[in-house]
Amino acid sequence: MFFSPNTPMPFRTQLHAILGVNTMMDPGKYLGLSTMWGRLKKDAMCFVKDRILSKVQGWRQNLLS
Template identity: 50%
Template sequence: MDSQSLKIRQSPKQTCAQCELSGVQLNQHGPTISHIFFADDTLIFLKADQVNCRNLVKLMKVYCDALGQLVNLNKSSVFFGTNVPVVLAEELGGILGMPLVDDPGTYLGVPEMWGRSKSKGLAYVNDRILSKIQG
């Protein structure tokens, strides 16, 4: 095994052990979520604090160094819930090097923020199906 392969296999594990990330729990009985992978996109869910943001930056650096890829910060953004003070959100966005957004928008046409209304979140899917049926 060459040294680059060894670096790829060991560095993320070592860094993860040193840089634990605290995900979020949607309710007190549900699982903790830290990320979702889909194709070449990643959605990351973390507790909004300086330690998590610094650890995420370290992990992204290890990933980039090990695989020779880059995270495009121009295509990245960070969204905080309403319970995170604006001053803290701006500080954490600065640590991550990503712009803050008030509305994360849509992903593959589906709203990223559903709120409590499933019918509003699925309205896009319904509209798309109807448009396909009607031609």
């Protein structure tokens, strides 16, 4: 279970006791992308943009004769 930083600690502990599931601080990645974006989405997606541009450059080189 993952909570927002704004969630009060008493509510977290009560919900944890009721549901009996573990609490985590960082949920990790899904499909290679971070599940926590934060405020800097542009920086987080920069690697996707770079990969797409490199593939497009390869296509352009292959299409030129």
